[in-house]
Each structure stands twice: as C-alpha cells, then as structure tokens.
Amino acid sequence: MTRKKTELTLDHVYGLDSVRQSLDRMLNDLKAWRAGEVSWAEVTSSGVFHGPPGTGKTTLARAFAGSAGIAIIETSYSDCQKHGHQGDMLAALDRSFAAAKEAAPAVLFIDELDSFSQRDAASLNTGYMRGVVNGLLEQINRAKEVEGLILLGATNSLDAVDPAVIRSGRFDLKLHVPHPDKKGLEAILAAKLGSATAKRLDLASLAARLLGQSGAVAEAIVRDALGRAREDRTTVRQKHLENAADQIVPKLDQDILCRAAVHEAGHAVAMMRLG
Secondary structure: OEEEOOOOOHHHOOOOHHHHHHHHHHHHHHHHHHOOOOOHHHOOOEEEEEOOOOOOHHHHHHHHHHHHOOEEEEEEHHHHHOOOOHHHHHHHHHHHHHHHHHHOOEEEEEEOHHHHOEOOHHHHOOHHHHHHHHHHHHHHHHHOOOOOEEEEEEEOOHHHEOHHHHOOOOOOEEEEOOOOOHHHHHHHHHHHHOHHHHHOOOHHHHHHHOOOOOHHHHHHHHHHHHHHHHHHOOOOOHHHHHHHHHHHOOOOOHHHHHHHHHHHHHHHHHHHHHO
C-alpha cells in the first residue's frame, strides 16, 4: 500500500478524450459535493479502468487525485498477496481501505482487480479465492458508505473479473483505456521531449510508426533517445528517436508484412464468398 499526494493532473493525460470527459464529470461532482451543492448520493464515486497493459490506467487514477487535490491510496493484488496466507492478505487489504477511509476525501485505487477476483470456475471454487473475493466485496460495500471516498480500480481484462465485483453500485463506470491514437502518441512524445525540442522534430512520422503501441512505449523511446543524445553530447535529434524506436519497437521485415497481408486478405475474401 502506498499513500501519496501527486502533482500529476488530468492536464497531463493525452489521447484519451472519452475517458478524460468521464473523469472530468466525476471531478465536477466531487467539487459540487465539497461545496455543499449536492449530496454524496448524487455523486458518481467509482469506476474501473480496463484495457491493454501500458495504456496509463494507474496514471489516470493518480491524475484524477491530483486534479482533485486529494490523496491517493494505492493497493494491488500482488501488494496484498506478498504478505502471506489468506488471513495476512485480507488484513493488508483491510489496512488499505482503512487508510483511505481515514484520509477521505481521497482516492482508493485497486490495481489487478482480475487477480483479486478471477471469474473462471476453477479459481472461484477454491476456498482461498472465494475467501479473497468475499473479503474484497465486504470492503467495497463498506467503502461505498464513506462520503468523500472515490473508488477506482484497474484491470487488463474486464471479462476476467468476477461480475459481482464490478457490478453497478460497486464500480459504476467502466472506462475503456485503449492504445493512444496518432494524435495522442504525438502529444505524449512532445510532452516528454519538451515543447522547444518537439517543434524541431518530425514527431508525426514517428507517431504514425508507433500506432498500436502504448503510451508507455512512446515514453520509453523518448528516454532512450535522451540517453543517446547525452552520449553524443548534443540535443535530441531525429536520428536519436528513430534509433531508439528501432531498438524498442523493431520494424517487421517487409516480406513478412506482405505475406501476412495476403494471408489476412485471403480470410476476408473467403468470408465474403462463404458468408
């Protein structure tokens, strides 16, 4: 469990307009409640981020807390599980919820929700996992009664989470966090490089090359490029970015790409002909 205040805000989130809009509404609800304009029952106070690894789900939770000016208490399945057997794990979970309740108004962020509550029958039928799920449900139910406590969760796969955990009333909003689009990737690259550096580089072509990659990959490329520039004792140049991209996201062989395209086109034609 970690407890912190962060300077990160939603203004540092790029390429996720739909998610940003939902979080802005939550933020406005929270501000209205703190101003005494609405009751806590009228506030949307929970949501779960779901999407591929590296798309910024944890960053979104921290940015929301930063924009709200409140603390964020973070926990995860691996953080709780490392304490030992089921009793120790549930005790660790209890401490995280207790800290969040004490800090309210605050955000409680639970990562790896799918690991806490795997929905496949083999996992749920074990006494260990059923006890973990029941313990989590009990804690969530109690937390929802605490005014000022925002509950956010994250999972790579919403389908892997026990429906009882993420039903409305526990986690109301289901916020899909996809890989950023070209505009979002370009904005991430520019933000990490700084505006002065970004203006003299061709980030659009690099962003186009990175389509389908996560924001974390874009950030890794910038870090590598900055290291290469320091090694050359110069400012970041296009070659540094391109070489970093080659290292982190190697280009596929054109012959392989061509064969893959022909193969997929064959599937499409077969589906059209066969219905």
